[in-house]
């Protein structure tokens with residue numbers, strides 16, 4: 001990166017308010033051609049808002065934007081696209097019932113004499129997908145793809161046209177490690193072509209791998225910008241310094257694990273099978289225990305959880321609670337039996353975006369309140385308010401519609417919802433996906449509080465440090481089977497991975 005080339009994007013003195021929230025307060029940000037500039041900050045810090053201003057989704061209240069040195073006004077998405085700005089949104093933005101190719105070329109379909117050239121569209125899309133090493137068929141409907149592949153379609157969409165700047169807002173949150181590798185290869189290719197990349201992620205290790213510079217926001221304010229590397233390419237930045245910049249204090253403990261005192265068995269799964277995936281899984285979990293379910297994406301971890309709570313039909317096996325065999329036909333039965341499941345895809349299964357924070361939190365627990373013989377709205381809202389405080393959910397009030405919360409804060413609402421539901425057995429599927437470092441520690445502390453209160457917790461996670469840091473026992477899944485169990489003391493990242501990929505022998 002040469003210092004004589006001007007930045008392709010410069011944003012200065014940018015401010016933006018929403019009702020009740022100052023999302024951005026006089027911030028600045030710039031991107032050079034060919035650099036990957038990482039934007040860091042806690043949930044609700046204003047990262048997505050700034051990038052939506054750059055891509056014309058929101059208009060700034062004040063400040064200046066310059067593209068390649070020239071001041072511009074970006075009134076809408078078209079303006080921004082015209083300036084060569086492309087964005088992959090944090091929330092998936094695809095049209096599910098259209099094909100992959102249609103999504104890639106939406107609004108810009110290749111035409112011959114005014115008529116959409118379908119053949120060209122499909123071949124060009126396929127070329128693009130193959131070039132990204134994705135095994136995705138351009139003819140497939142987006143709804144038929146797993147979330148990770150949908151995210152890669154977004155990437156394909158963004159790189160399909162000549163772009164000067166590509167913004168990636170948490171692109172890896174649902175990607176498998178193989179897909180992440182492909183994404184990074186793509187980013188490096190873009191860099192070579194002189195494209196500037198803005199990269200937002202809560203996974204700090206990604207910053208070390210892909211970042212050139214990093215800027216930190218906190219509570220809508222600009223905190224600072226640092227170089228990630230030395231001149232020779234070696235890593236210069238200290239993660240601890242970045243964390244301090246992000247949260248305003250240092251975090252002494254990333255995984256505040258408490259000692260586990262095993263109680264009696266609470267949940268037992270015997271030989272569980274489903275048509276699709278599970279090939280006979282058995283597990284036993286005790287009161288006060290945190291069990292981690294590790295494995296690669298597609299190994300069957302989510303399917304196991306869904307089978308337990310009755311969301312998928314089981315073709316064999318049984319589930320016991322406290323030694324008693326359960327008859328769970330649907331998630332409602334599971335809730336009634338005190339088993340709660342926090343899904344990985346919060347948008348789809350976890351939240352009602354049009355309802356406010358309080359309603360979302362209290363939705364599952366409604367039975368609990370009714371059963372106390374008085375549906376007390378006041379009580380309900382008070383408890384919601386407590387949870388919002390405990391989890392430090394950033395919202396102007398509990399009456400705010402959930403759709404207006406930042407991505408990470410939406411995730412916290414899902415967590416609050418299940419805490420409110422008062423389940424004894426809680427299955428968390430990727431509980432900290434998209435959650436900032438500080439809030440992660442809060443969620444871990446909460447898990448501690450839960451198990452100390454005698455609850456049973458199962459965590460499905462793709463982040464091995466989290467599994468190793470917080471779980472008393474770790475079960476590894478591969479191809480629909482549980483292939484290994486580790487005690488906390490015996491588990492290492494390498495050993496887990498070996499079993500996960502089937503290279504243990």
Ligand SMILES: Nc1ncnc2c1ncn2[C@@H]1O[C@H](COP(=O)(O)OP(=O)(O)OP(=O)(O)O)[C@@H](O)[C@H]1O
Pocket residue numbers: 018019021022023041042043044045046047048049050090394395404405406407408409434436
């Ligand atoms: N359309 C909107 N209406 C009202 N408030 C909004 C809107 N969009 C964002 N906000 C608020 O602005 C603040 C910044 O949100 P933003 O989405 O930019 O955070 P973020 O840094 O991207 O967080 P995350 O890491 O959780 O994605 C938050 O308090 C959020 O609730």
Ligand SMILES: [Mg+2]
Pocket residue numbers: 047048049090169406407408
């Ligand atoms: Mg965001």
